[in-house]
Amino acid sequence: MRFSCFKNTVLFPIILGIVLVLISCAFKVKKGDVNNGKTQKHTSTSLITEVQSDTSVVVGANQTENYLPLLKGKRVGIVANQTSVVFKEGNSYTHIVDTLLSQNVDIKKVFSPEHGFRGNADAGELVKDGVDTKTQLPILSLHGKHRKPTLETLKDLDIVVFDIQDVGVRFYTYISTLHNVMEACAEANIPMLILDRPNPNGHYIDGPTLKIENQSFLGMHPIPLVHGMTVGEYAKMINGEKWLANGLQCKITVVPVKNYTHKTPYSLPIRPSPNLPNDKSIALYPSLGLFEGTNINAGRGTEFQFQRYGAPFLNPKTMTFSYTPQANFGAKYPKHRGELCYGEDLSNVEINDEMTLKWIIKAYENSTDKSKFFLTEGFTKHAGTAKLQKQIESGMSEANIKATWQKDLDTFKKIREKYLIYD
Known part of the structure; x- marks a missing residue:
């Protein structure tokens, strides 16, 4: 209605063009914001300090x-x-x-x-x-x-x-x-x-x-x-x-x-515990959590908990990444506190939808003193089975080890179906 007075003037096309450009720009900015939000949701590794971003999910x-x-x-x-x-x-x-x-x-x-x-x-x-x-x-x-x-x-x-x-x-x-x-x-x-x-x-x-x-x-x-x-x-x-x-x-x-x-x-939106600070650590936790049953530090005492691993007795020629754990929030006495640890930084790795043994196998293979590696009782409790330590020590490949899990996984999936609330 407001543009009716410009219908028969030369200004109308100019003003209409400006309005259309502004609308187009506004749309692009909004669309970009939405896309950025989705990207951050899936790949963010920043500290978890923000509240729930996906408002469609109602806890x-x-x-x-x-x-x-x-x-x-x-x-x-x-x-x-x-x-x-x-x-x-x-x-x-x-x-x-x-x-x-x-x-x-x-x-x-x-x-x-x-x-x-x-x-x-x-x-x-x-x-x-x-x-x-x-x-x-x-x-x-x-x-x-x-x-x-x-x-x-x-x-x-x-x-x-x-x-x-x-x-x-x-x-x-x-x-x-x-x-x-x-x-x-x-x-x-x-x-x-x-x-x-x-x-x-x-x-x-x-x-x-x-x-x-x-x-x-x-x-x-x-x-x-x-x-x-x-x-x-x-x-x-x-x-x-x-x-x-x-x-x-x-x-x-x-x-x-x-x-x-x-x-x-x-x-x-909130750290579930002190040493799971971000999405990457939570995704890596199923794999790196097994290090809790070993003498390997899994990032405790750093700002990259469960995003790196290392120990003084890993071979520095092959494990070229190094760091020194120190007492911090959530880790008063981290493994190898104050000692230079050689290992691997995983903070930028791509995470597949699986729990992997490749890092614990690599660490064991590159240990200069394998007698220091496993804390047998603790590792068995974390793994849930005494067999896994023996399989790693014997040199079994990850694929062969995971094949031994399959029967139990298939059985569990059938039981799990009875109790699911969500698809």
Whole structure:
């Protein structure tokens, strides 16, 4: 309407042209921003400090309308850490505990897993009980004197909420905590509410399957090293396979993630633990995590945790990359602290959808003192089988080793199908 006065003048074509150019430029800028966002989502290796970028994926915690009715009028305990957040508009979030308190939910206590409620404790470090300075709620550690809630700590609760971000690897201990909480709740006849979150390594299944004689807190059940399940799906499997003591069943309600499948790329908005700082480290963790059962440093004590590996006894002629681990956030006593380590930088490698043995085999082959390499008990717990160390020591190729996993992987995939929530 505003351009009608220019219809019969020479200015109209000029002004119309300017308007069209401006619209075109605006469209190109917007399109470019969208493409950049997608690129960053899939390939970013920067520190995880931003909140959830893909707003189409709605985590369980954000669906308050689906679970607040289950908590109203109940005495609530919650298993949570720094990843237990509700995402907000405007690039922000609130902790699930603060969110529930604002809705007048009667939270009685918080149970914290490995790394603590705020996620700043070293791997394996004992976490003490305490009090949250913000809310004054008691915090009971599940990675200290007790790894399972006692009946005494549950007696004043009507329901327990579990909301922790996992990374889909068997020896990542949050799913062991899940088992212990489910078992305690089943024994106390208390229901659990599980607020599900995406699995960033949920798009494939790989690795050796745990043999039950090697059961530990680093692996409690006969599942592959990379299991391809969310916490909610895994909880269903624990119940369905009767893995709780005495065949008990825990009453669980899972709030699923919306707009999510196992093929959906998902960049974790918050470090799930101190030494998984970015997408690259999380993708490499299934492969480099095996170094935790050896004398090889896997980047702890640097800013590239699980993106490099090295040791003083690796051959510097073939392992030309070097670094010196130092005490830092999340690693007070890293392996080979203050020693020059020779190894390999993987921060720019392309990651296939698989767990690979090529780096641990290469490190073993280039070790100048192979007697120092394996920490046998620790390696067996991480691998879930004593066979893998023997296979590497014997010089078996990666392809031949992985072929020995296939039967167990096929069996697991059939079992897994029964408990899937997502395609």
